[in-house]
Amino acid sequence: MELQGKVAIVTGAGQGGGEGIARVLAREGAKVAVVDMDLDAARRVASSIDPDGLRAIAIRADVAVKADTEAMAAAALEAFGAIDILVNNAGVGGGSALLRDVTETNWDRVMNVNAKGILFCCQAVLPAMNARGKGKIVNIDSIAGLRMAFFSSVEYTASKHAVTGLTRHLAWELADQRINVNAVCPGGTLTPAIEAYATPEKREALIRRVVPLGRFCAPEDIGEAVSFLASDRADLITGQMLAVDGGTLTGFGEDLRAVLRQKLDAQNGG
Numbered sequence: 001m002e003l004q005g006k007v008a009i010v011t012g013a014g015q016g017g018g019e020g021i022a023r024v025l026a027r028e029g030a031k032v033a034v035v036d037m038d039l040d041a042a043r044r045v046a047s048s049i050d051p052d053g054l055r056a057i058a059i060r061a062d063v064a065v066k067a068d069t070e071a072m073a074a075a076a077l078e079a080f081g082a083i084d085i086l087v088n089n090a091g092v093g094g095g096s097a098l099l100r101d102v103t104e105t106n107w108d109r110v111m112n113v114n115a116k117g118i119l120f121c122c123q124a125v126l127p128a129m130n131a132r133g134k135g136k137i138v139n140i141d142s143i144a145g146l147r148m149a150f151f152s153s154v155e156y157t158a159s160k161h162a163v164t165g166l167t168r169h170l171a172w173e174l175a176d177q178r179i180n181v182n183a184v185c186p187g188g189t190l191t192p193a194i195e196a197y198a199t200p201e202k203r204e205a206l207i208r209r210v211v212p213l214g215r216f217c218a219p220e221d222i223g224e225a226v227s228f229l230a231s232d233r234a235d236l237i238t239g240q241m242l243a244v245d246g247g248t249l250t251g252f253g254e255d256l257r258a259v260l261r262q263k264l265d266a267q268n269g270g
Contacts, residue, residue, distance in 0.1 A: 002231045004029030007080040009072065011063050011121060012090030014041025017140065017189055020219020021087055021226050023049065026056060028227050030085065033076040035059045037090075063090045063117030066124075073124040083128035085230045088118045088163075089140040094149070094156030098264050107155045114159035118166055126179075134178035136230040139167050140222065141183040143245050164241060171239030180238040184225045187245030190216035212247035 008025045012018040014036030026032050026049045034049070034056060036042040042058035049056035057079045061068040076083055092113045095106060118139055129135030144152065145160030163183060171181040188211065190203075198206070207216060225244050228234055243249055 001029035002233070003085070003227065006030045006084040006230070007033070007076065007082045008085035008087060008230065009033045009035060009076050009083060009121075009125065010087040010089055011035045011061070011072075011117070012140075013045055014038045015045075017186065017219045017222045018087075018089040019045050020221075021089055021140075021223040022056070024220060024223030024227050025085070025087075025230065026050070028231075030230075031080045032056045033059050033072070033079065035061050035063075035072055035090070037062050063088075063121055064112040066120045069117075069120040069124040072121070073128060077128055082132055083125045084132060084135055086121060086125045086129075086135070086137045087140065087226055087230070088121050088137070090117055091140065091159075094153035094159070096264055096267065097153045098261065098268075099154055101264075101268055102153055102155060106153070110155040110159050111162070114156075115162035115166065118163060122166075122170060126174075129179055130177060135180070136234070137170065137174075137179060137181045138226045138229050139163050139181070139183040140226075141167065141185045141241060143185050143187050143243055143249055145183070146185055146241060146243065146249060167241065168239050175238060180229070180234065182229045182234070182237060182239065183241045184222055184229065185241050185243045185245065186217045186222050187211065187243070187248040188216050189222065190218055210248055211245070212250060215246060217244055217246065 003025055008030045010018055010022045013022040013034040022032050022034050022045055034042045034046040039060035046056040046058040059072050059075050061072040063069055092110055094110050141163040142160040144157045145164040148157045167181055167183040221244050225242055
């Protein structure tokens with residue numbers, strides 16, 4: 001229970017990785033504000049953590065809207081009296097498209113949520129963390145922020161490199177305020193979106209090709225890494241990117257460009 005007495009906000013926590021993070025932080029004793037654009041999903045997660053609403057509450061917010069993030073922080077403060085931990089998990093994928101097919105609309109959507117959303121959330125919680133005299137911010141990045149995304153478009157890679165840059169810059173800027181800023185960089189994570197994307201047989205075949213440890217990252221794996229970075233054990237760690245990827249960044253077993261181009265050409269009629 002290393003987070004006993006702490007208050008955490010987790011964005012994009014209505015399902016998948018965000019839900020896993022919220023559950024692990026609650027297990028470690030934190031009070032959790034479960035934030036999602038889908039309020040019903042947020043309520044489901046919050047009530048499953050604590051049906052009485054004493055240790056978990058649901059908040060609806062679109063992180064790309066500054067007023068929503070300010071209201072989010074205010075609601076967490078009203079409910080729990082403090083904010084110690086912010087987990088910027090909310091994000092969107094870029095879809096699958098080659099450069100020639102990337103649209104301005106999709107570029108803006110991905111960058112607004114994945115990059116600007118982190119900016120807004122950090123700004124929203126900063127006064128509360130300063131009042132507390134310290135804080136922990138953990139951004140959910142991706143191995144795409146350390147290398148590139150092989151199965152998403154260029155806007156996703158660009159947005160996650162922006163997360164890496166934000167993490168490093170804010171770690172430096174906020175260090176004298178005793179606010180640690182780090183990132184967790186998951187590899188392929190078994191979420192509902194991934195489960196809907198491919199059959200179990202295709203998923204396992206892909207994992208065997210590209211992940212040395214031979215399995216997907218589970219939402220709870222991300223939660224464990226976040227819990228460590230949010231704890232007092234990580235007080236001297238800031239500006240770091242922690243890959244939780246089963247060894248994917250050690251190198252791929254094959255060049256996937258031809259496979260990807262063939263798949264997207266067929267998908268888009270190119």
